[in-house]
Amino acid sequence: MTGHGPPAFDELFRPSSVAVIGASNRPGAVGSSLFRNILRSGFTGVAYPVNPAWRSVSGVRCYAGVSDLPEAPDLAVVVVPAPAVGRVVEELGERGTRGVVVISAGFREVGPPGTDLEVKLVRTAGRFGMSLVGPNCFGIINTDPQVSLNATFSEGLPPAGNIGFVSQSGALCAGILAYGAAERIGFSRFVSVGNRAGVDECDLLQALAVDPATRVILLYVESLSNGRRFLDAAREVTAKKPVLVIKSGRTPAGERAARSHTGSLARSGRDRLFDALFEQAGVLRLDTLGELFRAAKIFGSGISLDGPRLAILTNSGGPGIVAADAAVRYGLQLPGLGAASQGELRRRLPAIAAVSNPVDMTAGIRPEQYRDALQILVRDAEVDCALVIATPTGTATGEAVARAILEGRGTSAKGVVACLFGLTDLSREMGLLEASGVPAFTFPEEAIQGLALLARYHAWRTRPVTAVRAFPVDRERVKATLAEAAATGSTLLRESAARALLSAYGISFPKSVRAGTVADAVRAADDLGYPVVLKVASPDISHKTEVGGVAVGLEDADQLRAAWGRMEQAVARTAPKARLEGFDVEAQVTGGKEVLVGIQRDPEFGPLVAFGLGGIYVEVFQDVTFRLAPMRSRSARRMIETIRAFPILTGVRGEKPSDLEALEEAIERVSQLALEVPEVAELDLNPLIVRPAGEGVVAVDARVILGPPERPR
Numbered sequence: 001m002t003g004h005g006p007p008a009f010d011e012l013f014r015p016s017s018v019a020v021i022g023a024s025n026r027p028g029a030v031g032s033s034l035f036r037n038i039l040r041s042g043f044t045g046v047a048y049p050v051n052p053a054w055r056s057v058s059g060v061r062c063y064a065g066v067s068d069l070p071e072a073p074d075l076a077v078v079v080v081p082a083p084a085v086g087r088v089v090e091e092l093g094e095r096g097t098r099g100v101v102v103i104s105a106g107f108r109e110v111g112p113p114g115t116d117l118e119v120k121l122v123r124t125a126g127r128f129g130m131s132l133v134g135p136n137c138f139g140i141i142n143t144d145p146q147v148s149l150n151a152t153f154s155e156g157l158p159p160a161g162n163i164g165f166v167s168q169s170g171a172l173c174a175g176i177l178a179y180g181a182a183e184r185i186g187f188s189r190f191v192s193v194g195n196r197a198g199v200d201e202c203d204l205l206q207a208l209a210v211d212p213a214t215r216v217i218l219l220y221v222e223s224l225s226n227g228r229r230f231l232d233a234a235r236e237v238t239a240k241k242p243v244l245v246i247k248s249g250r251t252p253a254g255e256r257a258a259r260s261h262t263g264s265l266a267r268s269g270r271d272r273l274f275d276a277l278f279e280q281a282g283v284l285r286l287d288t289l290g291e292l293f294r295a296a297k298i299f300g301s302g303i304s305l306d307g308p309r310l311a312i313l314t315n316s317g318g319p320g321i322v323a324a325d326a327a328v329r330y331g332l333q334l335p336g337l338g339a340a341s342q343g344e345l346r347r348r349l350p351a352i353a354a355v356s357n358p359v360d361m362t363a364g365i366r367p368e369q370y371r372d373a374l375q376i377l378v379r380d381a382e383v384d385c386a387l388v389i390a391t392p393t394g395t396a397t398g399e400a401v402a403r404a405i406l407e408g409r410g411t412s413a414k415g416v417v418a419c420l421f422g423l424t425d426l427s428r429e430m431g432l433l434e435a436s437g438v439p440a441f442t443f444p445e446e447a448i449q450g451l452a453l454l455a456r457y458h459a460w461r462t463r464p465v466t467a468v469r470a471f472p473v474d475r476e477r478v479k480a481t482l483a484e485a486a487a488t489g490s491t492l493l494r495e496s497a498a499r500a501l502l503s504a505y506g507i508s509f510p511k512s513v514r515a516g517t518v519a520d521a522v523r524a525a526d527d528l529g530y531p532v533v534l535k536v537a538s539p540d541i542s543h544k545t546e547v548g549g550v551a552v553g554l555e556d557a558d559q560l561r562a563a564w565g566r567m568e569q570a571v572a573r574t575a576p577k578a579r580l581e582g583f584d585v586e587a588q589v590t591g592g593k594e595v596l597v598g599i600q601r602d603p604e605f606g607p608l609v610a611f612g613l614g615g616i617y618v619e620v621f622q623d624v625t626f627r628l629a630p631m632r633s634r635s636a637r638r639m640i641e642t643i644r645a646f647p648i649l650t651g652v653r654g655e656k657p658s659d660l661e662a663l664e665e666a667i668e669r670v671s672q673l674a675l676e677v678p679e680v681a682e683l684d685l686n687p688l689i690v691r692p693a694g695e696g697v698v699a700v701d702a703r704v705i706l707g708p709p710e711r712p713r
Helices: 009-013 030-040 082-095 112-127 171-182 201-209 227-237 252-262 271-281 289-301 317-329 339-348 367-379 398-409 427-435 444-461 475-488 495-504 518-528 557-574 633-642 660-676
Strands: 017-021 046-050 075-078 099-102 131-133 139-142 149-152 160-167 187-192 216-221 243-247 310-314 385-390 415-420 512-515 532-536 550-554 583-587 593-602 606-613 624-628 680-690 697-699 702-706
Touching (some): 009 099, 009 131, 009 139, 017 030, 017 082, 030 046, 030 149, 082 099, 082 112, 112 131, 160 171, 160 201, 160 289, 201 216, 243 271, 243 289, 271 624, 271 633, 310 317, 310 367, 317 385, 317 444, 339 367, 367 385, 367 398, 385 398, 385 444, 398 415, 398 427, 415 427, 415 444, 475 495, 495 680, 495 702, 512 518, 518 532, 532 557, 550 557, 557 583, 593 660, 606 633, 606 660, 624 633, 660 680, 660 697
Parallel strands (some): 017 075, 075 099, 160 216, 216 243, 310 385, 385 415
Antiparallel strands (some): 139 187, 512 583, 532 550, 532 583, 606 624, 680 697
């Protein structure tokens, strides 16, 4: 397979035979480390070294070439110079090998000559139907005891676990494996995809979703090979398993580094877009590798959360306060404990203990008091999960506290995590807890962040799933508008045409009259009723305010005449070549809040819907979020709720709340247009006026740019 579906796991992760092309005895050589790792990992199949320079490698008979092998290996790991890789893969394909991992560098990442080699490599693998991992990668690992395959040049096989990890960076992998071992984090599958010439993160995401050994999926990516395909797959996968990702390149400097590293075409200013689209797909994004693996420890433990309500139990006030602050910062709740729970705690703890939440038992507490207090907390109906913070003192040694925590949790289904402080190494005690399903951390903030992510994932999986609504459309009007635009050859729709297109999709506009003279404008205003808005009408002017082409709040004929004169002079000065078709007199919409709703055609993701704070300062505040079309009602509401200005729409200082239902529907209608009219390359409704609840929304300006219909994805 070459990036067009989930790879067959058997051919990559469960081979009965593996050949290392380029195996070596030379100290420090990648081929030497890699073949030795396969043997040391206890691989249950047959391993074949291939290299004409050696009679044997690591005590195993070495073969001169692929054609000399006694059988076609299920999987081949290629560690030869880049120019020779294509020939080797062709020989493997002719023998019948189904999977190949190319460790060798010197392909697309080095520029045009390497790109040519990579294109040929992909063609060869495709011709033989081979699953291709790499090139320029670290290799793959399967910790299943029935396989025990370490086809990397890492120093050791990580502990077996339930975490599937996919990395675009090969250099990162060795450090991650060492970190995982130190933090008692076990992996099920470990894959470095390198240049992703064949198998990519989309393929592996789908494959790991159905892998019974994998409970949580971790990704490190610098770019996405196919953004739309990834997010479509992620929406399905996150309904079954959590997906945690680090998408590097949050800053312009990071993007430049990623571009030079992978050859990807990262563009600045896209980080908020990734945040929004990951959220839409249920993918949990983290900032650092430490955060990624600490969260993975919680997800991999199997604990569950039915909500965000956290109880904190500690024998030291300071760490409890730190944990409480972190809980609020990350979106968890600290509920008050029930009267019965507080009464039980008072009977079992010292008189000076604080029995609210956090529960501070104070220093000198005995192990059985940890047990009793935790039992009370997990029984409380107001608590969804508990964090136990312990500084071992006196008889409450690290091991005694760890056992007390396990006894206190008992058979409760509520999630319990631990934080053990100490001047000595407590990794053994932490291991005792984790072996029984209680994740353990050094600092409370680490545990809190992981629990907050688990609560977010629970909210995602249990959210109400709404449908994609289909609204009635005046399709004849749409067809006529596009035909008229095609006849003029202009990509920027006249505002009247833009309004016609959007009106066909049910977007409301205020009444407007085109005027060729001041006298016509005054008559139109008398008919519409003051106050009115005056706008320049020109196919050559896209942003009217930038050329002085908009006047609002005109209360009478004198103000209208004066505005007309000023506008003629301003447009003549700022846009002297613009073709004027007159001026539009429009009924002014009073009251309400200004927002923006728009469409962008993204080359990576396809049709995107934008929503945010509107008006002339939209570029300044950049309070905008994005979603992929099509959009469900729930996604439209989440867009509204996630902008910073959302509180303004709910009503402040005695104002009525805005008509959020009408706004939600308008966003969905624009989403439908984005899918059904691929000729629309860009669309801005700015401002869209959201009126008070029950009064709807009205668009007062529309800008539509046409482009060639995008190709099917």
